[in-house]
Amino acid sequence: MSSPAWTIQKKRDGEELSSAEIHAFIKGLATGDVADYQATAFLMAVFFRGMSLGETVALTEAMLASGERYDLSSISGPKIDKHSTGGVGDKVSLILAPLAAACGLKVPMMSGRGLGHSGGTLDKLESIQNFDVRLSRERFEEELKLIGCSMIGQSATIAPADKKLYALRDVTATVECIPLIVASILSKKIAEGSDALVFDVKVGSGAFMKTRESALKLGRTLSQVSKKMGLKARVLLTDMNQPLGYAVGNSLEMIESIQVLRDQTPDELASGDLKELTIQLCAQMLELGGLARNTVDGRKLAHSKLTNGSAWKVFEEMVRFQGGSIEQIRNTALLPKTSKTVQWKAKKRGFIAKINTEAVGRLLVELGGGRKQAADTIDPAVGLVFHRKLGAKVANGEPIVTAHIPENADKTRLFELEAMFQGAVEISRARKPVPKLIIELF
């Protein structure tokens, strides 16, 4: 039996693979010694059999070793990044990167695009005209030195084995598998040159992990593998049973983020959870980086840099450095917007009891603001603004959201879209407890 087939069989039979076997398998993907059809059989065997901590570390190392690893040691200051497992309305990075930089950290942030119900930071950034997410390594490092943060896409030279495996996982039902998820996240995050990582593991109806148990397992594995690979790590399990903040949609989320950065959120819109989570994450990063003695001090520092305009100033500098339109971020009315909006209203009085948040994410895709397939183009302007979220009291006929809809949506289409929305929201007579924002921290 060939050596890749033997590796597959060992995994299939539940034996532990050696580090050398995993490295050879991943290396073989690039050299052609391991065929794609062998990789996918292996992935499915891993789906069923799992991987030990040691195997997951080896897989992460092997995928990391398949590409370039940035060395940021010449840049002074603690290099710390945050990774979110993805959700709906999760625009934290847009605020957190400049905020952490304003507090003195270096934030080398490489992000992805939205796919399926989950949004992507790059798409949100690109709602700003000419914002360039494809900087060279030199420009990336220069920006980190000068400004303290840089927000770019993953370069093609980083973890090519992960790119290949991820594309295969996507079409073979092997995405939902913790060791594969962990190795994919960490091989990329470690390659970008951070010293420490803070993970925001989402749990709930809009998250990849629907249960606390699976999210905990993912969070623990992320933490353990990071530490084995020499990085400090902190994990927050946070609620994703409703969109974060009030906006869902690329340009709308950019506007909300700018409002938070300028401390100018309109009274009638709720960005409280977004602000709270961002400050919490920043406090963890500051403590990890040694710029705060503890997270209480970290919170104070983050709060002051957010409210005194320092974070906004870093954001402006970053947008300028990356070629984006300063006019648009100063006057958000200039950001992409739809010409049509419509309000979707409560069908009865009561309390908002449940939001199927994944369905909200899919509704954004239906509006044209997200992707079904990686090659799809998106409309940055469309989306939803939530006037009421979980626990809110609503009167019959009271608007729950304002939908920013595409020009070409006719009556039938609008009817379908609203039906999707109404199906995602549950109104109950009695008020139900609202899930805690931060569920666990370790």
Next chain:
Amino acid sequence: MSSPAWTIQKKRDGEELSSAEIHAFIKGLATGDVADYQATAFLMAVFFRGMSLGETVALTEAMLASGERYDLSSISGPKIDKHSTGGVGDKVSLILAPLAAACGLKVPMMSGRGLGHSGGTLDKLESIQNFDVRLSRERFEEELKLIGCSMIGQSATIAPADKKLYALRDVTATVECIPLIVASILSKKIAEGSDALVFDVKVGSGAFMKTRESALKLGRTLSQVSKKMGLKARVLLTDMNQPLGYAVGNSLEMIESIQVLRDQTPDELASGDLKELTIQLCAQMLELGGLARNTVDGRKLAHSKLTNGSAWKVFEEMVRFQGGSIEQIRNTALLPKTSKTVQWKAKKRGFIAKINTEAVGRLLVELGGGRKQAADTIDPAVGLVFHRKLGAKVANGEPIVTAHIPENADKTRLFELEAMFQGAVEISRARKPVPKLIIELF
């Protein structure tokens, strides 16, 4: 999610696939709508989740539908074939096909080549000079009409989906999976045009199925799926804890078969189990085909046709029809033989208690008489003649086998080969019970 990915996910999650989903997936393999890397992820998911009877029937139908299906209804008489799951020294087909034909059945037999430790009927037939196993469909049918049996290789037009899947299974550790094995066997066997099938499911150290439980499961599934697809079926579970008959090796097995067909087995060599199993299988075929009221009558008929020379006459006619050398089969000294032989002897006195029969099969591969890979060429002359089998009393230094060895085997090599052999044979002080030849019949 694409439709193949969805099918994979359903199977991964243990849901039952519909017949339409399975047909679409197998059809997609040919059209390119299903990529090889999706096929292998699917196969691994089936390995872990199994398949229901309905799913296995649908998979068999779909693979059958991927190619040509012979219609032998214009040929008079019951068309019945035998399939063995493969073993060591299993030359039953060489005797059974002409014997069953001599009894009045039509035997449309398509066979395979040896791979790994297990031998193949085509290789044994080709030890006869010019024997042609690649007949056209017309010649195959003509031979069935004229002679009553035809022994050929599987044509490329039969079950191409199975060929593709089998090649993928072979390199992705997804061979050992009962629904996949059953669909692979049956799609080919049903395509050849039989009305009924007799399965010889081997169990033991030289068989694919090492345990009675797994062999039973395979046998039951073969029987159930055959019946669902409109064929009569009979299953024998038979012992493969030692080679069948005395010879292992292509030309040597042809010689043993000819001796049985001519009722001329040398007194000092034991073909009893081979003869018994052949007659049993023939009796089952005769009963299934309605040419015997019961298997007792079937045995009688088979026995008489074997001992009165009728089976031998059919064999001669078949060899002539398929272009093989009549001189060689009449005078087996003309069949391929090595110039060197060596005897491997008992290292102590006692009783032969165990034969690692798979190791014997691998030893044949080492001698050059079998294949590690499908593309390997083989030496028909090499092999082993067993003088003593399970239960036999041996004196210290008494020959157990005569090894027919390749010309170029030097002393070191011979030492290695004998060590392999000695490692495969266990001699005990007390006699151990010999496994029953026919374990189960249903």
